[in-house]
Amino acid sequence: EVQVLESGGRLVQPGGSLRLSCAASGFTFDKSVMSWVRQAPGKGLEWVSVISPSGRNTFYADSVQGRFTVSRDNSKNTLYMEMKSLRDEDMAVYYCVKGVEGRWLQLFDSWGQGTLVTVSS
Amino acid sequence: QSALTQPRSVSGSPGQSVTISCTGTSSDIGAYNYVSWYRQYPGKAPKLLIFDVNQRPSGVPDRFSGSKSGNTASLIIFGLQAEDEADYYCCSYAGTRTHVAFGGGTKVSVL
Numbered sequence: 001e002v003q004v005l006e007s008g009g010r011l012v013q014p015g016g017s018l019r020l021s022c023a024a025s026g027f028t029f030d031k032s033v034m035s036w037v038r039q040a041p042g043k044g045l046e047w048v049s050v051i052s053p054s055g056r057n058t059f060y061a062d063s064v065q066g067r068f069t070v071s072r073d074n075s076k077n078t079l080y081m082e083m084k085s086l087r088d089e090d091m092a093v094y095y096c097v098k099g100v101e102g103r104w105l106q107l108f109d110s111w112g113q114g115t116l117v118t119v120s121s
Numbered sequence: 122q123s124a125l126t127q128p129r130s131v132s133g134s135p136g137q138s139v140t141i142s143c144t145g146t147s148s149d150i151g152a153y154n155y156v157s158w159y160r161q162y163p164g165k166a167p168k169l170l171i172f173d174v175n176q177r178p179s180g181v182p183d184r185f186s187g188s189k190s191g192n193t194a195s196l197i198i199f200g201l202q203a204e205d206e207a208d209y210y211c212c213s214y215a216g217t218r219t220h221v222a223f224g225g226g227t228k229v230s231v232l
Contacts, residue, residue, distance in 0.1 A: 044123055044210060044223060044224070044225045044226040045159070045167065045210050045212075045223045045226070046223060047220065047221035047222075047223060050220065050221075059220055061220070095166060095167070104214075105155075105214050105220055105221050106153075106155035106157070106172065106173065106214050107155070107157045107169060107172035107173070107212075108157065108159070108167075108169060108212070109169060109178075110169075111166040111167050111168070112166060113165075113166050114166060
Protein backbone atom coordinates (compact mmCIF):
# COMPACT_ATOMS: atom_id res chain seq x y z
CA GLU A 1 0.00 0.00 0.00
CA VAL A 2 1.33 3.42 -0.97
CA GLN A 3 1.87 5.64 2.04
CA VAL A 4 3.33 9.10 2.42
CA LEU A 5 3.47 10.61 5.87
CA GLU A 6 4.35 14.22 6.47
CA SER A 7 5.80 15.64 9.66
CA GLY A 8 7.45 18.78 10.94
CA GLY A 9 4.62 21.27 10.80
CA ARG A 10 4.32 23.59 13.83
CA LEU A 11 3.87 27.18 14.92
CA VAL A 12 6.66 29.44 13.70
CA GLN A 13 7.12 33.19 13.81
CA PRO A 14 7.21 35.32 10.66
CA GLY A 15 10.74 35.30 9.31
CA GLY A 16 11.43 31.93 10.88
CA SER A 17 12.50 28.62 9.38
CA LEU A 18 11.15 25.11 9.35
CA ARG A 19 11.92 21.73 7.80
CA LEU A 20 9.17 19.40 6.70
CA SER A 21 9.73 15.70 6.13
CA CYS A 22 7.76 13.09 4.25
CA ALA A 23 8.35 9.39 4.82
CA ALA A 24 7.35 7.21 1.88
CA SER A 25 6.61 3.51 1.65
CA GLY A 26 4.82 1.01 -0.53
CA PHE A 27 6.27 2.15 -3.84
CA THR A 28 9.59 2.60 -5.62
CA PHE A 29 10.51 5.96 -4.15
CA ASP A 30 13.64 6.53 -6.23
CA LYS A 31 11.63 6.24 -9.44
CA SER A 32 8.89 8.68 -8.46
CA VAL A 33 8.62 12.41 -8.95
CA MET A 34 7.61 13.97 -5.64
CA SER A 35 5.87 17.27 -5.04
CA TRP A 36 4.69 19.52 -2.26
CA VAL A 37 1.23 21.06 -2.55
CA ARG A 38 -0.21 23.39 0.08
CA GLN A 39 -3.64 24.57 1.12
CA ALA A 40 -4.15 27.69 3.17
CA PRO A 41 -7.02 27.56 5.69
CA GLY A 42 -10.32 27.62 3.84
CA LYS A 43 -8.59 28.06 0.48
CA GLY A 44 -7.77 26.00 -2.57
CA LEU A 45 -4.77 23.94 -3.53
CA GLU A 46 -1.47 25.53 -4.55
CA TRP A 47 1.43 23.63 -6.06
CA VAL A 48 4.68 24.53 -4.28
CA SER A 49 7.58 22.46 -5.58
CA VAL A 50 8.68 19.33 -7.41
CA ILE A 51 11.80 17.18 -7.37
CA SER A 52 12.88 14.61 -9.94
CA PRO A 53 13.46 10.98 -8.93
CA SER A 54 17.22 11.46 -8.75
CA GLY A 55 16.94 14.77 -6.94
CA ARG A 56 18.93 16.57 -9.62
CA ASN A 57 16.06 18.69 -10.87
CA THR A 58 13.91 20.90 -8.69
CA PHE A 59 11.34 23.57 -9.51
CA TYR A 60 9.29 25.96 -7.42
CA ALA A 61 6.25 28.18 -7.54
CA ASP A 62 7.13 31.85 -7.83
CA SER A 63 5.61 32.45 -4.40
CA VAL A 64 8.30 30.36 -2.68
CA GLN A 65 11.22 30.60 -5.09
CA GLY A 66 14.40 31.50 -3.24
CA ARG A 67 12.92 30.77 0.19
CA PHE A 68 12.02 27.06 0.01
CA THR A 69 14.31 24.17 -0.92
CA VAL A 70 13.09 20.68 -1.74
CA SER A 71 15.38 17.68 -1.41
CA ARG A 72 15.19 13.94 -1.04
CA ASP A 73 17.16 11.08 0.43
CA ASN A 74 16.41 8.02 -1.67
CA SER A 75 18.33 5.79 0.76
CA LYS A 76 15.81 6.75 3.43
CA ASN A 77 12.73 7.03 1.18
CA THR A 78 12.25 10.52 2.54
CA LEU A 79 11.34 13.86 1.00
CA TYR A 80 12.18 17.17 2.65
CA MET A 81 11.38 20.82 2.34
CA GLU A 82 13.43 23.51 3.98
CA MET A 83 11.38 26.66 4.47
CA LYS A 84 13.03 29.99 5.28
CA SER A 85 11.87 33.57 5.70
CA LEU A 86 8.37 32.32 6.39
CA ARG A 87 5.52 34.74 5.81
CA ASP A 88 1.94 34.92 7.00
CA GLU A 89 0.80 33.74 3.58
CA ASP A 90 2.85 30.54 3.91
CA MET A 91 0.50 29.31 6.62
CA ALA A 92 -1.13 26.20 5.22
CA VAL A 93 -1.46 22.46 5.33
CA TYR A 94 1.44 21.08 3.32
CA TYR A 95 0.83 17.87 1.43
CA CYS A 96 3.53 15.51 0.23
CA VAL A 97 2.38 14.09 -3.09
CA LYS A 98 3.61 11.16 -5.11
CA GLY A 99 3.81 11.28 -8.87
CA VAL A 100 3.62 8.38 -11.29
CA GLU A 101 6.72 6.58 -12.55
CA GLY A 102 7.73 7.95 -15.90
CA ARG A 103 5.46 10.98 -15.58
CA TRP A 104 6.32 14.53 -14.54
CA LEU A 105 3.77 16.98 -13.20
CA GLN A 106 0.85 15.73 -15.24
CA LEU A 107 -0.90 14.14 -12.28
CA PHE A 108 -0.66 13.79 -8.52
CA ASP A 109 -1.17 10.14 -7.70
CA SER A 110 -1.19 9.75 -3.92
CA TRP A 111 -1.41 12.38 -1.22
CA GLY A 112 -0.34 12.33 2.41
CA GLN A 113 -2.62 13.57 5.16
CA GLY A 114 -0.73 16.84 5.38
CA THR A 115 1.14 18.74 8.06
CA LEU A 116 0.03 22.14 9.30
CA VAL A 117 2.42 25.06 9.24
CA THR A 118 1.21 28.01 11.27
CA VAL A 119 2.98 31.33 10.83
CA SER A 120 2.13 33.77 13.56
CA SER A 121 3.77 36.02 16.11
CA GLN B 122 -6.75 34.22 -7.34
CA SER B 123 -6.38 30.75 -8.81
CA ALA B 124 -4.95 30.21 -12.26
CA LEU B 125 -7.91 28.08 -13.40
CA THR B 126 -11.49 29.23 -12.94
CA GLN B 127 -14.12 26.96 -11.45
CA PRO B 128 -17.63 27.76 -10.23
CA ARG B 129 -17.72 28.15 -6.47
CA SER B 130 -20.54 25.65 -6.12
CA VAL B 131 -22.85 23.32 -7.99
CA SER B 132 -25.70 21.24 -6.69
CA GLY B 133 -28.00 18.49 -7.75
CA SER B 134 -30.47 15.94 -6.50
CA PRO B 135 -29.58 12.29 -6.02
CA GLY B 136 -29.49 10.51 -9.35
CA GLN B 137 -29.01 13.67 -11.36
CA SER B 138 -25.86 14.67 -13.19
CA VAL B 139 -23.74 17.72 -12.47
CA THR B 140 -21.00 19.32 -14.52
CA ILE B 141 -18.08 21.28 -13.13
CA SER B 142 -16.28 23.53 -15.56
CA CYS B 143 -12.64 24.55 -15.35
CA THR B 144 -11.45 27.39 -17.55
CA GLY B 145 -7.80 28.08 -18.22
CA THR B 146 -5.77 29.52 -21.05
CA SER B 147 -3.89 28.47 -24.13
CA SER B 148 -0.81 28.06 -21.89
CA ASP B 149 -2.28 25.38 -19.67
CA ILE B 150 -5.52 23.54 -20.44
CA GLY B 151 -5.45 24.57 -24.08
CA ALA B 152 -1.86 23.50 -24.56
CA TYR B 153 -1.74 20.09 -22.93
CA ASN B 154 -3.96 17.06 -22.51
CA TYR B 155 -2.87 16.84 -18.89
CA VAL B 156 -5.95 17.90 -16.97
CA SER B 157 -6.59 16.10 -13.70
CA TRP B 158 -9.39 16.30 -11.16
CA TYR B 159 -9.28 15.75 -7.40
CA ARG B 160 -11.98 15.25 -4.80
CA GLN B 161 -11.48 16.46 -1.25
CA TYR B 162 -13.68 15.77 1.74
CA PRO B 163 -13.51 18.27 4.64
CA GLY B 164 -10.38 17.75 6.68
CA LYS B 165 -9.08 15.07 4.35
CA ALA B 166 -6.42 14.86 1.67
CA PRO B 167 -7.36 15.24 -1.99
CA LYS B 168 -7.81 12.11 -4.06
CA LEU B 169 -7.14 11.70 -7.78
CA LEU B 170 -10.34 11.12 -9.76
CA ILE B 171 -9.39 11.84 -13.38
CA PHE B 172 -6.07 12.27 -15.16
CA ASP B 173 -5.02 13.00 -18.74
CA VAL B 174 -8.39 14.74 -19.30
CA ASN B 175 -10.56 11.63 -19.27
CA GLN B 176 -8.73 8.69 -17.68
CA ARG B 177 -9.89 7.16 -14.44
CA PRO B 178 -7.48 5.50 -12.00
CA SER B 179 -8.47 2.01 -10.97
CA GLY B 180 -11.17 2.07 -8.32
CA VAL B 181 -12.80 5.31 -9.46
CA PRO B 182 -16.40 4.64 -10.55
CA ASP B 183 -17.34 5.31 -14.17
CA ARG B 184 -19.90 7.82 -12.87
CA PHE B 185 -17.01 10.28 -13.07
CA SER B 186 -16.14 11.49 -16.54
CA GLY B 187 -13.75 14.13 -17.81
CA SER B 188 -13.54 16.05 -21.06
CA LYS B 189 -11.88 19.07 -22.59
CA SER B 190 -12.69 21.58 -25.31
CA GLY B 191 -10.26 24.35 -26.08
CA ASN B 192 -9.24 26.08 -22.87
CA THR B 193 -12.03 24.56 -20.79
CA ALA B 194 -12.15 21.20 -19.08
CA SER B 195 -15.17 19.61 -17.48
CA LEU B 196 -15.91 16.98 -14.88
CA ILE B 197 -19.29 15.31 -15.06
CA ILE B 198 -20.67 13.32 -12.18
CA PHE B 199 -23.44 11.02 -13.33
CA GLY B 200 -25.98 9.53 -10.94
CA LEU B 201 -25.17 11.91 -8.09
CA GLN B 202 -24.90 10.22 -4.69
CA ALA B 203 -24.77 11.62 -1.18
CA GLU B 204 -21.12 10.59 -0.91
CA ASP B 205 -20.27 12.88 -3.83
CA GLU B 206 -20.76 15.90 -1.62
CA ALA B 207 -17.23 17.32 -1.44
CA ASP B 208 -14.87 19.88 -2.93
CA TYR B 209 -13.53 19.22 -6.42
CA TYR B 210 -10.38 20.73 -7.88
CA CYS B 211 -9.16 20.79 -11.44
CA CYS B 212 -5.49 20.92 -12.30
CA SER B 213 -3.48 21.31 -15.46
CA TYR B 214 0.13 20.95 -16.41
CA ALA B 215 1.24 24.43 -17.47
CA GLY B 216 4.63 24.03 -19.07
CA THR B 217 8.16 24.73 -17.95
CA ARG B 218 7.58 28.25 -16.61
CA THR B 219 4.44 27.95 -14.48
CA HIS B 220 4.55 24.17 -14.16
CA VAL B 221 1.15 23.52 -12.55
CA ALA B 222 -2.14 25.38 -12.32
CA PHE B 223 -4.97 24.52 -9.94
CA GLY B 224 -8.54 25.69 -9.97
CA GLY B 225 -10.06 27.38 -6.96
CA GLY B 226 -12.30 24.44 -6.19
CA THR B 227 -16.01 23.71 -6.55
CA LYS B 228 -18.23 22.61 -3.72
CA VAL B 229 -20.71 19.98 -4.84
CA SER B 230 -23.86 19.76 -2.78
CA VAL B 231 -26.36 16.94 -2.98
CA LEU B 232 -29.82 18.31 -2.33
